[in-house]
Structure formats: C-alpha cells, structure tokens
Amino acid sequence: MSDMEEARARMIAKRFGGNAAGAATGGGGAPRRKKKTVHKSANSDDKKLNATLKKMGVSPIPGIEEVNLFQDDGNIVHFTNPKVQASLQSNTYVVSGNCETKAFQDLLPGILSQMGPESMEALRAMMSSMGADPAAAAAGGADDDDDIPDLVENFEDTANK
Secondary structure (H helix, E strand, C coil), X not given: CHHHHHHHHHHHHHHHCCCCCCCCCCCCCCCCCCCCCCCCCHHHHHHHHHHXXXXXXXXXXXXXXXXXXXXXXXXXXXXXXXXXXXXXXXXXXXXXXXXEEEEHXXXXXXXXXXXXXHXXXXXXXXXXXXXXXXXXXXXXXXXXXXXXXXXXXXXXXXXXX
C-alpha cells in the first residue's frame, strides 16, 4: 500500500504543484469571490469633477471666445471657444476645452491688448534679445528720417490748378 501512497503523492505533486494537502483550484468547494473588481473610466472622473464644481457654486460665463494663459517660459496656453466657469466667493476660475501650447511670437499681433505689465517686461526682454532696441521702437525711430526724401515742390499749388 505504500507504493500506492507514493504514486498518489507524485500525482498530486505533478498536477497541483506539490501541495499534497490539496490546492484550491476552483470548482464546487472553492470559496466565493467576495469583491468584484471595479474598472475606472474617464466618465466617472468627469462626474466627480462636475459634482465638486457644483458644490463650489461655480456659474458659467458665456460669450468668451478665447483664453490665453501666460507661462513663465514665454509660452502661452491658448484655448479657443472654451467653457469658462467662475466662483467669485472662492476666487476660482475653471477653463475647460481644447488647448494648444503656442510660442509668444505666434500670437503676437492680437495678444498685445491682453498683456499685463509683467508680460510687457518679457516682451521688451525678448525684443532686446532679438537685437531690436525697445526704446527706439517706442519712440518711433528718430534715425528713420534719413530714408524719407525731402519735398521739392509744393503739391497744393499743383492740386489747385
């Protein structure tokens, strides 16, 4: 009978990884799984964010066409047609939508009206690094008169004839 027991032990070791006492492989006598695995999705995060914003009392601000956030490195985070919400009590603004990170030079002509004093200093520094003199540009350039020829004749007399 000892040969039978040895054969049984070898079979159990081969099939169940050496646990002669028996391994829980599932089936009728196995314990039931107690916790179901929950997979998170992006929708649940959005719902939680919206619930938190609603608790803060943010209200939507309509009619904003673009939002520009100035970064310290000179880049600008540019939102086109964003959804803007604000809570004045907590001094909180929420800007959501598609954004692009753009260089300062890409938005330069239309962005001058949105710049504050610290951004104007950054603009002056950028102009000086490019080789332009910001004082001469602001004064209109006194040495530009050499390029304009002097008037030789009176155009008003010619126009009255």
